[in-house]
Amino acid sequence: MNRIALVFPGQGSQYVGMGATWHSGFAEADCLFEEAADILGYDLKALCMAGPMTKLSRTFYTQPALLTISVIAFRRYMHEIGIIPEFSAGHSLGEYSALVSSGVLSFGDALRLVQERGRFMEEAAMTKLGSMIAIRGAELGEVEECCRLYSTVDQPAAIACYNSPSQNVVSGHHTSVALAAGELEQRGAQITRLQVSGPFHSPLMQPAADRLAEELQKYTLNEAKWPVISNVTAQPYRDLDSIRQGLILQMTHPVRWIQTVQYMMNHGVKQGIELGPRTVLKNLVREISPNIEVLSLDRDLDRFELGRRFSIRDWIACSLSLAVSTPNANWNEDEYRKGVILPVRRLEKLLRNLQSGSSSPPASEQRQEILECICLVLQTKQVSEGERKAMLEQLRRDQDGAVSNLS
Template structure:
């Protein structure tokens, strides 16, 4: 049983999707649609940068989404693969919803562009931060954050894999949590180069601004279940999609639980679709028996096509 998984922010790199677009008309058409939907040249940004512009959250999110859907369309055109489940890490959940037919590509692009803008504007630059904590498990992280918070906010933001958790909140509180984690034997505890405390309650203003935008779009019936970040459970009810996307802005990404749920449901192979292979690394630590493949460029597609099990 296969699952398609889609990366989130942090997977972007200059040149992503370029060779797919140069070699497959269907990928080229995806970028052309993205340019038309957004009203600016997202294709040029993906292919040529500059890096500083690509790293801006309002640009990063539609860029990764466009590249992920370009890779998806090529995979669908060149193989007979189809998923039993789809899932995405944070922003990647929008790509998953496009793959499941719940959102149109054009609607998803416009929403994630606004999502990125609202998330960036929710907290003034420097007020919030995120940190990766390696070697401390979930319950201990929660307790550690509670002790570090004082009268500020710091809490788990991404449960990525066993022993790899990202926290988010006010900068001073995050730094206190880093020091506590080091005192308690964390393998590593470090600030991340991000511009806002994503997936924390500090993102509430962004969630409030996003809701009316989401209410303007049509959500169609899903062709397969999406394992959602908020619940780490399969959702095939289109009436729940908007609510879950709004909650996702402030809620932690339960990626480890999502993979374990798909394993319980019978998934044995994961195909990461989009730029980079970050999710493949996480999945390998969660389910060591899983078969992992990815498509983000022509060489990775050729590896899939050359596999004996395809």
């Protein structure tokens, strides 16, 4: 069974003007930018759209900016596509966006949290003792060996991100990281020194993790609407306490992105949708598994394909066809009028509104209403439970891979 996962990028995906091509003219974007300005005390939209890049790349500013752009992307996805995912997951900072998407954190609370998270991380890095490198062309065992070889308690070096089979990131004390980098280069690996403000996802971030643990106590978490996969365990969070603990551990533990993608793949995910700037996760997933395709909202061709593949108009048309063509076994006129005629008329009205360009509810709301209509029609026509499930599954398949919670 094909399933959808929503994925959210982390720090490093930011750029000046990010998302302008798809959030310009989207009313919810302006509302979120206004809310962000009220909370943060500065014009976040101006920073995102005009820079300067030197300021946008500062962790303290990057984290609220990326969260906001990713949440805008999610809101647009729900407005235009609206399919409930099987999972959501984010890379590092992106995990906060994933938690907002699932309703665990409100946008405002997440924004306050990541602003403080960025502050804690910057202040923990003020000693200038840490650095990070990205490594390609080395086996995982070689990277782990070099980290063990040159890491000490006072000068640690550890894998910070398991990004893909061909890319890992090492973080820690600059002396140990430099020695590990030199060893790996001699073995033929390609090393990229990352332009970041600190040794993220390493033991050197423990002071920031301690402060985040205190900060998290100020916020109320809500039950998730769908599972969010933890960076630390590469498993869905079990409960709210595990979310709090996971966000703290994330500061000093590696991002297990390879394992996260493998978990999704093992649980039937075939389609990923990247919500945020750039296509970093799309590219990483392609390296991890050929069985999951990721479409990125920040890529013009992918946005077009999203609209084509998951067309709400097609969903209504297929549902309407199923409702009309299914044989009836209920001859109670009153039940037939309420349970068949009225739902069919509602589907016809929704389709007419879309075809005429009239204002319509968000796609997420329409999909729920359409599902309720078609389920009522099938039940009223006295279709057996087994046949109903088969019809709904076929309806899902007819939409070119689109999925929903149909059972």
